Amino acid sequence: MVAQADASLVNYTQESKHLVESAVGLNSPPKEKIGSDFDSRMMLRCLELARRALGRTSPNPLVGAVIVKDGEIVGEGFHPRAGEPHAEVFALRAAGDRARGATIYVSLEPCNHYGRTPPCSEGLIQAGVAKVVVGMVDPNPLVAGGGIARLRAAGIEVLVGVEEAACHQLNEAFVHRILYKRPLGILKYAMTLDGKIATTSGHSAWVTSQEARSEVHQLRATCDAIIVGGNTVRLDNPYLTTRQVEAHKPLRVVMSRHLNLPENAHLWQTADAPTLVLTEKGANPDFQELLLKQGVEVVELTSLTPDKAMAYLYERGFCSVLWECGGTLAASAIAQGAVQKVLAFIAPKIIGGSIAPTPVGDLGFTTMTEALSLERVRWRVVGSDCLVEGYFPQKANSQ
Numbered sequence: 001m002v003a004q005a006d007a008s009l010v011n012y013t014q015e016s017k018h019l020v021e022s023a024v025g026l027n028s029p030p031k032e033k034i035g036s037d038f039d040s041r042m043m044l045r046c047l048e049l050a051r052r053a054l055g056r057t058s059p060n061p062l063v064g065a066v067i068v069k070d071g072e073i074v075g076e077g078f079h080p081r082a083g084e085p086h087a088e089v090f091a092l093r094a095a096g097d098r099a100r101g102a103t104i105y106v107s108l109e110p111c112n113h114y115g116r117t118p119p120c121s122e123g124l125i126q127a128g129v130a131k132v133v134v135g136m137v138d139p140n141p142l143v144a145g146g147g148i149a150r151l152r153a154a155g156i157e158v159l160v161g162v163e164e165a166a167c168h169q170l171n172e173a174f175v176h177r178i179l180y181k182r183p184l185g186i187l188k189y190a191m192t193l194d195g196k197i198a199t200t201s202g203h204s205a206w207v208t209s210q211e212a213r214s215e216v217h218q219l220r221a222t223c224d225a226i227i228v229g230g231n232t233v234r235l236d237n238p239y240l241t242t243r244q245v246e247a248h249k250p251l252r253v254v255m256s257r258h259l260n261l262p263e264n265a266h267l268w269q270t271a272d273a274p275t276l277v278l279t280e281k282g283a284n285p286d287f288q289e290l291l292l293k294q295g296v297e298v299v300e301l302t303s304l305t306p307d308k309a310m311a312y313l314y315e316r317g318f319c320s321v322l323w324e325c326g327g328t329l330a331a332s333a334i335a336q337g338a339v340q341k342v343l344a345f346i347a348p349k350i351i352g353g354s355i356a357p358t359p360v361g362d363l364g365f366t367t368m369t370e371a372l373s374l375e376r377v378r379w380r381v382v383g384s385d386c387l388v389e390g391y392f393p394q395k396a397n398s399q
């Protein structure tokens, strides 16, 4: 039985629930283009700015802002990390007095609450902006349309939904975290044309091309954590780094119930990225001591399952987790609803072998009608390989 994740929309008022459902594409029909071509260009610039903080803002979203006066950009900003000012504040600082009577473009609805920082809605009102163009409604129940309502109540013109799909795409992990109270789980694997991730002897270096492997390093830099099981550490001895000096370094997470892991794994011998081992209460105290001496963090959970691991990483403020595990753990993560998105690199190679490992282990299905179908499927060529991407269906629980 595969778990179906429900978005809990019960914390919203009836009005904000509709706004959020529409913004995040739950229960809503396709929409027409909103705003002019110039509005679209400015919003895409906001997204470009927001991307400068990729991987560094969790639990906060990626947000960019641009201020335009008389057709010219007079201020820009983006949110660099949680605890620091929001994108709008940086843009207002850059624009100074030129913000009065100007239009501000912002990829996410301005906030209207006191969090780690004061409400941007009030900052925009005080700065005297004439118009606010918003990419998407903020699904955070503390905002959820409240920022837009506050600006309109102050007499400011507000246009909502410019390049909404692109704004949503950039913050899909933040949106998922808010709605489902779990990080977005992304399962990534590389397999041959005949569906194998290694030969029968376990050799897997390399299934895909150099270009595909570089793309994986870039993907890692956008995620908060990369998770594997003990088997992957024993068989592949991975580094799980981004290999890029300047990039964000996601937390490397190993799930191991008994800590029957090699003492000299690359993960504990390389300090280039932080490492966390999740285990169960009282597991192998000697090995725990060895890990701690190597600077590896160890956390004992009462029971170690993919969902428990995701619940723990949610509490730590993570928005996105990349599953780079073997087939058995991948099947269990899918079955527990810990995977929402799949990225499959397919190499045009055939290695054969009926016992060679496959990317997803047994899900207990016996008929094709039980197969899990992905939606919003896209594919493109990367080097000599094909990257197929899709999502498991999600639903809103809005009674």
Ligand SMILES: Nc1nc(O)c(N)c(N[C@@H]2O[C@H](COP(=O)(O)O)[C@@H](O)[C@H]2O)n1
Pocket (backbone or CB within 6 Å): 059, 060, 061, 063, 064, 078, 079, 082, 083, 084, 085, 086, 087, 088, 106, 108, 109, 110, 111, 114, 115, 116, 117, 118, 120, 138, 140, 143
């Ligand atoms: N519009 C907007 N711009 C930004 O730059 C942001 N970071 C946000 N974030 C929203 O506010 C919440 C975080 O508030 P604090 O940073 O703790 O004050 C976050 O959950 C978003 O809802 N919004």
Ligand SMILES: [Zn+2]
Pocket (backbone or CB within 6 Å): 086, 088, 110, 111, 112, 118, 119, 120, 121
């Ligand atoms: Zn704000």
